[in-house]
Amino acid sequence: MHRCLWMGFIFFYLMIFISDASAYGSPKDIVIHDTAFFARILSYLKYDEIVGLKRVKKSTSSQWLAVSIAASGSDLQLVLRNQYISDKKFTNILKKECFQYVKKCNLSGSFFDVKWLQQLPSLEVLALADVEIISGDYFLRFQECILGVLERFPSLKALDLSGNAIESMDAFSHFLDAQGFTRLETLILRDGGYCG
Amino acid sequence: MEHLVHFPSLKTLDLGNNNFYGLCHWWDDSSIPSESCFPHLETLILENNHLIPFLALLPALKFLSLSENQHIGDDGLRHFFELVGLRGFSSIKRLELHDVGLEDLSVINLNLLGALNYLTLGGNSFHRGGIVRFLDLYGERFAKIQEFILSDDHFSCFLFMLTQVVFERKAGNLCMLNQQGSKRK
Numbered sequence: 001m002h003r004c005l006w007m008g009f010i011f012f013y014l015m016i017f018i019s020d021a022s023a024y025g026s027p028k029d030i031v032i033h034d035t036a037f038f039a040r041i042l043s044y045l046k047y048d049e050i051v052g053l054k055r056v057k058k059s060t061s062s063q064w065l066a067v068s069i070a071a072s073g074s075d076l077q078l079v080l081r082n083q084y085i086s087d088k089k090f091t092n093i094l095k096k097e098c099f100q101y102v103k104k105c106n107l108s109g110s111f112f113d114v115k116w117l118q119q120l121p122s123l124e125v126l127a128l129a130d131v132e133i134i135s136g137d138y139f140l141r142f143q144e145c146i147l148g149v150l151e152r153f154p155s156l157k158a159l160d161l162s163g164n165a166i167e168s169m170d171a172f173s174h175f176l177d178a179q180g181f182t183r184l185e186t187l188i189l190r191d192g193g194y195c196g
Numbered sequence: 197m198e199h200l201v202h203f204p205s206l207k208t209l210d211l212g213n214n215n216f217y218g219l220c221h222w223w224d225d226s227s228i229p230s231e232s233c234f235p236h237l238e239t240l241i242l243e244n245n246h247l248i249p250f251l252a253l254l255p256a257l258k259f260l261s262l263s264e265n266q267h268i269g270d271d272g273l274r275h276f277f278e279l280v281g282l283r284g285f286s287s288i289k290r291l292e293l294h295d296v297g298l299e300d301l302s303v304i305n306l307n308l309l310g311a312l313n314y315l316t317l318g319g320n321s322f323h324r325g326g327i328v329r330f331l332d333l334y335g336e337r338f339a340k341i342q343e344f345i346l347s348d349d350h351f352s353c354f355l356f357m358l359t360q361v362v363f364e365r366k367a368g369n370l371c372m373l374n375q376q377g378s379k380r381k
């Protein structure tokens with residue numbers, strides 16, 4: 001008697017589970033239309049997963065729109081600290097669909113070619129503390145390249161250039177003033193050996 | 197750096213660990229910054245330079261770190277409070293004066309720092325007379341500061357003074373002190 005009741009209970013549970021699963025699809029078929037829900041998912045992900053998002057062939061335009069809106073409203077970060085960032089690595093990052101939504105970039109302590117800085121999207125936060133920058137096979141003097149790089153980011157809110165040699169702080173501050181970084185709220189220039 | 201003075205949006209400026217000796221050229225010929233200098237600057241970190249602290253008068257400043265500027269000393273800090281007194285008020289909530297060559301604690305005029313709730317003073321060698329005078333002058337105001345950091349070397353001496361001066365006078369707002377040298381209301 002008990003066994004029959006137990007079997008009946010399992011059968012009933014399975015019926016509910018199957019109907020539930022068919023309503024929502026198997027995990028492979030899960031699609032996200034809701035922007036707010038997707039934004040919440042993004043907030044739990046790290047950079048690697050976020051820029052790893054790719055448009056699949058079956059995705060509809062409405063789904064992709066939801067993804068784009070959520071991604072653009074979230075706080076995506078590109079953080080590659082204390083490492084050699086090869087051309088191959090940068091090329092792979094730039095291929096990712098969500099790269100255009102990155103707003104914060106921290107390359108502090110890393111070693112990379114200046115050409116990749118020219119391809120970063122419009123940023124709000126840029127940290128380039130203690131970096132080594134090359135152009136092809138040649139090391140660049142920091143001040144020589146940083147002004148040209150910063151011209152691309154007029155919307156910066158925070159800039160960290162600590163530990164790099166800026167020979168002329170007057171020229172640098174004049175540049176910031178002339179470029180009209182009207183949104184700049186945080187400027188960090190520690191450990192530069194600057195005199196004044 | 198004078199071009200940064202009128203930067204309208206700047207709220208945080210960190211120039212720590214450099215070799216700045218003076219920043220008077222930031223505001224032309226005057227040694228006193230005007231209202232238009234760094235109008236929105238709330239955090240200014242100048243630790244480990246060689247500065248005198250006339251930056252007290254920046255209008256919106258809430259966090260000022262002058263730590264490890266050993267040249268400041270008693271005279272520099274006295275000048276600092278004279279300037280604060282000229283303006284009559286200060287918005288500073290957090291003041292870091294670690295290792296600034298301070299010996300006379302009483303040059304810190306807490307009555308001019310009405311908003312202060314965090315003060316670090318480690319790394320200075322205070323003399324006893326200054327501590328007694330400080331507690332005598334600002335004991336009540338001192339009791340209202342939420343965080344007060346001293347180095348371990350000076351903590352026991354300070355605790356002794358505090359016990360004598362503040363507790364014996366039955367100040368209404370007494371404090372609890374712990375062995376790390378921090379104080380909470």
